[in-house]
Amino acid sequence: MQQKTTNHKAWFLVLPVLVLVAFSAVIPLMTVVNYSVQDTFGNNQFFWAGLEWFQEMLSDERMWNALQRQLMFSGIILAIEIPLGIFVALNMPKSGFWSSFCLVVMSLPLLIPWNVVGTIWQIFGRVDIGLLGYTLDALGIDYNYTQDTISAWITIIVMDVWHWTSLVALLAFAGLKSIPDAYYQAARIDQANRWKVFRFIELPKMMGVLMIAILLRFMDSFMIYTEPFVVTGGGPGNATTLLSIDLVKMALGQFDLGPAAAFSLMYFLVILLISWVFYTVMVNLDKKGM
Amino acid sequence: MTDATALTPATRARSLPKVKGRAVVMTLYLLFLMLPIYWLLNMSLKTNAEILGSFSLWPQNLTFENYVTILTDEAWYMGYVNSMIYVVMNTVISLAVALPAAYAFSRYNFLGDKHLFFWLLTNRMAPPAVFALPFFQLYSSIGLFDTHIAVALAHCLFNVPLAVWILEGFMRGVPKEIDETAYIDGYGFGRFFVKIFMPLIASGIGVAAFFCFMFSWVELLLSRTLTSVDAKPIAATMTRTVGAAGVDWGVLAAAGVLTIVPGALVIYFVRNYIAKGFALGRV
Known part of the structure; x- marks a missing residue:
């Protein structure tokens, strides 16, 4: 890594970003903090409520249930997308027309607006007009994502796998491409088998990009809102009400500002905490020159 | 073989x-x-009667009526125009502020740089749902509600950190000697940055622009919350298809297909850098 010089005047270069992000992040965040410690009876009259909302939210089963569902969702999609993404990357053509072809087609789902992703799967899974729903129904499988919890979960998980596995695959592919041929030659001389090549050459070399992939996928799945909302609306019942869906319901639907704000802050903190762990690991990998 | x-x-x-x-x-x-x-x-490409009436793997009576509906109705096509306007605005703003900042992070140590970098990243991690309501109040109070610039600024929340991150990765790969040589040759910072440095990281700028475009284009929660009529994005317009007579599936599908087109076009232009871009310049 290059040596950096110390120069505190560099602050001037960072200043525009600082001002802009302060405007679009700090001010709104302070509003949230404000609401979280106050109570209101309308008419813009606010009363100090201290940590009451936090206590209320912490003892509220509703939030814990949403958190549980959220952790389950993020866990499942990471467990599917990371291995599947690596597998796809290993099978991608390394160069030439087919390589670019795969890259372009695989990026396509990433560029579809999230509500359209929801719409696509909402249609695709419908028993009357969707290919998936119709086929499953014709095969005699009981599938109805609007009424059956299991079906709803399978639908949103398959949708997320469809939407984001390519991101993992593209990152892993980029990592694979950066491995010099000499490594493979050495492995051939040592007569390493396919598994050993993967375990001792490809996987360690991919570690850096895989950390980015896990970080991005964890963060984004943890704040997912639009796609499951369009498909299931959080239902049936509350079966697919993930954290963001619950929060928007509370803040914009019922206008419970205090509890919603307390909820927001705790939600943000959880993401921050876990992301910080990933980030630290990533920076350390960077330092080792991976 | x-x-x-x-x-x-x-x-x-x-x-x-x-x-x-x-x-x-x-x-x-x-x-x-x-x-x-x-x-x-x-x-x-089907009529509603065909969608609901029969099940077929391809359209039996090919029709472009759904697309005609969208492209001739102002309420529909203005959705696309609005989305494009704020997406482009956001991309320009994000890149303009991120370029100097990324340069600072890639070249200098300064007071609190690591904390600042992580703090920027935390904004990429902030759930839009948390910010929806405060944004609504903030932009209403300064009279920017339902304008394109409001959405563009709101999307800076996650796009600026991302752009800084990507650009920093690309800039790190440019040897420092180039900067030093240019300064010795009498270039000022501004002229050096625009004339010499920016062409060197042109692909990085392209990739960062692509990502800003992408994340601004696909986002719905904030853009829907911050607009009502004048700047309504296409994603929000699509809820129009749910009427008293049920859902207009044909038009809904056509609108969906049209939202995929800009993305597909943009991918084509950056196809050679996609892999590097997705690794945020770190491969």
């Missing part, structure tokens, strides 16, 4: 699993990706 292996032993070592197996895996995966999109396209 023997000739090829003699020439490039390394290539053979890489393709240890049979080439056929690879092709099958990729075909299955790409098929899995394309099927739902194909189904949307299929539906957009």
Whole structure:
């Protein structure tokens, strides 16, 4: 890594970003903090409520249930997308027309607006007009994502796998491409088998990009809102009400500002905490020159 | 096959699993990706009567009526125009502020730089749902509600950190000697940055622009919350198809297909940098 010089005047270069992000992040965040410690009876009259909302939210089963569902969702999609993404990357053509072809087609789902992703799967899974729903129904499988919890979960998980596995695959592919041929030659001389090549050459070399992939996928799945909302609306019942869906319901639907704000802050903190762990690991990998 | 292996032993070592197996895996995966999109396209070319009346794998009576509806109705096509306006605004703003900042992070140590970098990243981690209500109040109070610039600024929340991150990764790869030589040759910072440095990281700028475009284009929660009529994005317009008579599936599908088009076009232009871009310049 290059040596950096110390120069505190560099602050001037960072200043525009600082001002802009302060405007679009700090001010709104302070509003949230404000609401979280106050109570209101309308008419813009606010009363100090201290940590009451936090206590209320912490003892509220509703939030814990949403958190549980959220952790389950993020866990499942990471467990599917990371291995599947690596597998796809290993099978991608390394160069030439087919390589670019795969890259372009695989990026396509990433560029579809999230509500359209929801719409696509909402249609695709419908028993009357969707290919998936119709086929499953014709095969005699009981599938109805609007009424059956299991079906709803399978639908949103398959949708997320469809939407984001390519991101993992593209990152892993980029990592694979950066491995010099000499490594493979050495492995051939040592007569390493396919598994050993993967375990001792490809996987360690991919570690850096895989950390980015896990970080991005964890963060984004943890704040997912639009796609499951369009498909299931959080239902049936509350079966697919993930954290963001619950929060928007509370803040914009019922206008419970205090509890919603307390909820927001705790939600943000959880993401921050876990992301910080990933980030630290990533920076350390960077330092080792991976 | 023997000739090829003699020439490039390394290539053979890489393709240890049979080439056929690879092709099958990729075909299955790409098929899995394309099927739902194909189904949307299929539906957009059918009339509602056909969609609901019969089940077929391709349109029996091909019709472009759904697309005509969208392209001739101002309420519809203005949705696309609005989305494009704020997406472009956001991309320009994000890049303009991120370029100097990324340069600072990649070249200098300064007071609190690491904390600042992580703090920027935390904004990329902030759930839009948390910010929806405060944004609504903030932009209403300064009279920017329902304007394109409000959405563009709101999207800076996650796009600026991302752009800084990507650009910093690319800039790190440019040797410092180039800066020093330019300063010795009498270039000022501004002239050096625009004339010499920016062309060197042109691909990085392209990739960062692509990502800003992408994340601003696909986001719905904030853009819907911050607009009502004048700056309404296409994603929000799509809820129009749910009427008293049920959902207008054909038009909904056609609108969906049209939102995929800009993305597909943009991918084509950055296709050679996609892999590097997705690694945020770190490969």
